[in-house]
Amino acid sequence: MTQQRTGIRVVVLGARGRVGSQICQAIHAAADLHLVEDLGDAEVAVDFTTPDAVMGNLQRCIDRGVHVVVGTSGFDEARLDQVRSWLADRSGLGVVVAPNFAVGAVLMTEFAERAARYFDSAEIVEMHHPNKLDAPSGTATHTAEMIAAGRAAAGRGAMPDATQDKTGPARGSEVYGVRIHAVRARGLLAHQQVLFGSAGETLTLRHDSLDRSSFIPGVLLAVRAVPDRPGLTVGLGPLLS
Numbered sequence: 331m332t333q334q335r336t337g338i339r340v341v342v343l344g345a346r347g348r349v350g351s352q353i354c355q356a357i358h359a360a361a362d363l364h365l366v367e368d369l370g371d372a373e374v375a376v377d378f379t380t381p382d383a384v385m386g387n388l389q390r391c392i393d394r395g396v397h398v399v400v401g402t403s404g405f406d407e408a409r410l411d412q413v414r415s416w417l418a419d420r421s422g423l424g425v426v427v428a429p430n431f432a433v434g435a436v437l438m439t440e441f442a443e444r445a446a447r448y449f450d451s452a453e454i455v456e457m458h459h460p461n462k463l464d465a466p467s468g469t470a471t472h473t474a475e476m477i478a479a480g481r482a483a484a485g486r487g488a489m490p491d492a493t494q495d496k497t498g499p500a501r502g503s504e505v506y507g508v509r510i511h512a513v514r515a516r517g518l519l520a521h522q523q524v525l526f527g528s529a530g531e532t533l534t535l536r537h538d539s540l541d542r543s544s545f546i547p548g549v550l551l552a553v554r555a556v557p558d559r560p561g562l563t564v565g566l567g568p569l570l571s
């Protein structure tokens with residue numbers, strides 16, 4: 331008689347990718363998770379594909395009643411609203427979309443929100459491997475949103491900047507009122523610096539993912555949590571606390 335493995339049945343979309351392949355190994359090694367190859371057999375899907383592919387994958391998963399953990403970048407408010415609307419008549423179904431599953435990156439973003447309240451200036455430099463398809467990174471975009479929230483909570487207005495032509499590429503792109511500069515270079519993996527400044531002082535927050543293993547514990551945490559979290563959860567923060 332063949333023995334059936336028990337545990338949460340998980341399919342990985344993007345299983346041959348840089349991150350997806352490591353997630354498959356981790357799921358295979360976890361006693362309480364069971365890696366399956368077909369979406370039809372899955373309770374939870376993990377998506378690490380591409381910004382172009384992810385929305386179609388999400389819709390397919392939700393249609394089939396499969397919970398989803400999404401690491402793929404390229405999410406903005408319009409995309410998140412679309413996911414909320416797909417979930418509206420699917421009570422009990424959960425989706426976690428996290429711009430970064432590394433615990434240090436989550437903390438960096440939370441610290442940035444706090445620091446933003448106290449400094450006149452804030453700029454983000456994100457640095458990634460040159461195979462990355464999107465810029466700026468999902469992490470940088472989310473950090474900019476958190477910085478904007480911190481500044482708004484403290485009643486801070488526009489940042490000081492005398493540059494006459496702010497539309498030129500040299501000042502980076504403006505996201506939620508915060509400048510993001512994207513670096514792509516061989517040898518890098520995923521790194522971010524957030525620079526804060528006020529009269530006479532600066533504060534720099536820096537996070538480095540030196541290996542893709544940094545993302546795996548966060549992904550597994552979300553896989554285990556998502557069946558009990560109906561609706562859309564954005565970011566890993568709510569799961570850590």
Ligand SMILES: NC(=O)C1=CN([C@@H]2O[C@H](COP(=O)(O)OP(=O)(O)OC[C@H]3O[C@@H](n4cnc5c(N)ncnc54)[C@H](OP(=O)(O)O)[C@@H]3O)[C@@H](O)[C@H]2O)C=CC1
Nearest residue numbers: 344346347348349350378379383401402403428429430431
């Ligand atoms: N949230 C987080 O913590 C992290 C997020 N990311 C994000 O995850 C995503 C993947 O990154 P990475 O692993 O480096 O990228 P890769 O390019 O290495 O992997 C993407 C994989 O997706 C596959 N794919 C493409 N389209 C589809 C589709 N329609 N259905 C199923 N699979 C598909 C590709 O297959 P094929 O090669 O055959 O085309 C490829 O194997 C990116 O958006 C990245 O920014 C990355 C690291 C951490």
Ligand SMILES: O=C(O)C1=N[C@H](C(=O)O)C[C@H](O)C1
Nearest residue numbers: 403429430462467468469520
């Ligand atoms: O493409 C990557 O590699 C990464 N993508 C995510 C992002 O866009 O922020 C997370 C991490 O930076 C690695």
